[in-house]
Amino acid sequence: MNDKDMLEEKMEDTNVHGSDGEDAKNDQDEYEKICYVCRRPESVTGTMIAMPGSMNLCHDCMQKAFDSVTQGGLDLSKIPNMPYMNLNLNDLGKLNSQDFDIPKKQKIKKRSDKESKPEMSLKDIPAPHVIRQKLDDYVIGQEQAKKVISVAVYNHYKRVYLADKGIIDEEGNVQIEKSNILMIGPTGSGKTYLVKTLAKLLDVPLAIADATSLTEAGYIGDDIESVVSKLLSAADNDVDKAERGIIFIDEIDKIAKKKNTSSRDVSGESVQQELLKLLEGSTVEVPVGSNQKNALTPMTSVRTDNILFICGGAFADLEDIIKERLKEKSSIGFSAELKDQYEKDSNILFQVTNEDLRKFGMIPEFLGRLPISVTLESLNKELLIRVLKEPRNAILKQYKKLLELDEVQLSFEEESLEWIAEEALKKKTGARALRAIIENFMLDIMYEIPKDPSIGSVVITRAYLDKKGGPFIEMRS
Incomplete structure (x- = not known):
């Protein structure tokens, strides 16, 4: 290779590197x-x-x-x-x-x-009946709870709209207070699922926190501001978007005041007192991109005035407090209320009052910042059967979809659905027990069906669930 060829090759390399640059x-x-x-x-x-x-x-x-x-x-x-x-x-x-x-x-x-995202308008806020109709596609039962939540959410985001326009701060206008929600219901009644569905339908960031991990500042556990950090993370660190989100604090009954204790109650009454400022509306400093505060983590300010707080809990043993109060009203005579009429009432939580919650261990200042209280009914046999079949993403529909991928049609006898609901009631964990029961008896079917490509359809019978027979299998023609 002569010098001229080497020079041309070098120039080509320079052009290549130049284009890469x-x-x-x-x-x-x-x-x-x-x-x-x-x-x-x-x-x-x-x-x-x-x-x-x-x-x-x-x-x-x-x-x-x-x-x-x-x-x-x-x-x-x-x-x-x-x-x-x-x-x-x-x-x-x-x-x-x-x-x-x-x-x-x-x-x-x-x-x-x-x-840039356009400003919120009144047309963007769905009406209560629209929210209710969308919730009906996913949540079975809980008619009163869905009605209360739909109205509360509608009024809350109208308040956010007024705040964005500056009307809420103008002199001479009515100032709308924030209305947070307290959800009371037995385990498996759909408290968390209701909030998740609501946030999905409204397309707003949602943060779900567990009250059992919250402690007073300075002690081992999560600080109160960590719930706001989770919401900021769910909003992709967008402060404006986070300030319009929803925070659901589950297991709120676990921070009730501890009774007959001589030690400092760092995870009970102290947590309730520190939550007061968040529920009412304040500006908190939270870390960005982390749940822990340290010297290298940048901080940002988040206002909780327009954040909707929903607190939920099972409030175990609250029924005994309600029964005790109702029994005190019983008297003697023809029109007297019998003491034992409340023993078998499965929905006695509907008669809860603030006095009962105070006896349970919730401080009055905390209850005052949760003005909307909604009680969820326990699921009976009929509701459990509807939960299996009717929701848009029902459990049975999920298994039917899985077997459709194997070109197999799955169906259930009505008696088999009754058997599943009866077993779920025995476990006393509400709708959560349904998936565990179905997973148990569907294991063998999901394992055996892919072996034989000639299987066309499978019918789950009650005899198969009672272990007195097998499923009805139909081969392809």
Whole structure:
């Protein structure tokens, strides 16, 4: 190869590298940088600081890192999330070797001004009867609960609309207070499922927190602000979207005041008192991209004024408190109420009052911030059969869909559905028992059917469930 050929080849290589550089530049223009520590995009944090190893740090995280060094003498080499802070500058040429784990660049599309979400209008808020109709497709029974929740949600988002327009703060207008919801019902009655379906239909972020893990600030467990952190994470760290979301605190009855205890009640009454500010509406500082507060985690402010709080719990032994109160009203005579008429009442929770909840262990300030109280009825045999068949994603429909993929038709006799409902009532766990029962007897069928491609349909009979026979199987013609 002469010098001329070598020169032409070198020029071709230069053109190739030049085109690669233009593609890389276009790629950088299309995607924005992500902070290595807090994972926030450049559109939120501002200009990034480029670091060795294709890392980018926002100014907040960099400042907090320097503050930790100057104030507390923190050794950055001990921080596991920042592996290149203890890197020797002489080793920069070895960054591409297998000894260094370089994180891949996370790509997030840059948002343009045209993609901004339009303001909420009254037409965007579904009417109560529309919400109720959509809930009927997924939730069986609980007619009063669905009605109460539909009206409460409708009024709440009308309040959010007024707040966005600034009408709620104008002088001379009526100020609408926030109405949080307290759901009381036995286990398996559909409290959590009702809230999940509601958030899905409204297309708003939903955070589900467990009250059993909440403790007073400074003790082992989750702080009260962690419920807001979960909502912010569900909203993709969009504060405006999170401030219109729903927070469901389950097992709220587990933070009742502890009776006859001499130790500090850090997971009971103290949690109720710290929840007061969130329920009523306040501004809290929560970490972004993490559930734990530390020096390197950026913080943001979230207002809870327009966040709908729904608290739910089974309130075990609350029935005994209600029965005790009702028995005190019994008297002697022809029109007297008998003491034993409440013993077999399965829906005695419908007669609950704030006085009963206070005796249970809930403080009056906490109950005052949950003005809407709704009680869910326990599921009887007829309702359990409807739960099996009618919802849009019913359990039986799910198994029929699974067997349709194997080109097998699955059906259930009416007597077999009654047997399943009767077994579920014995377990006393509501609708949760249905899937466990069906999984048990469907195991052999789901295992054996794929073996024989000539099977066309399977009918589940009561004799098969009673272990006195087998399912009715029809072969293909």
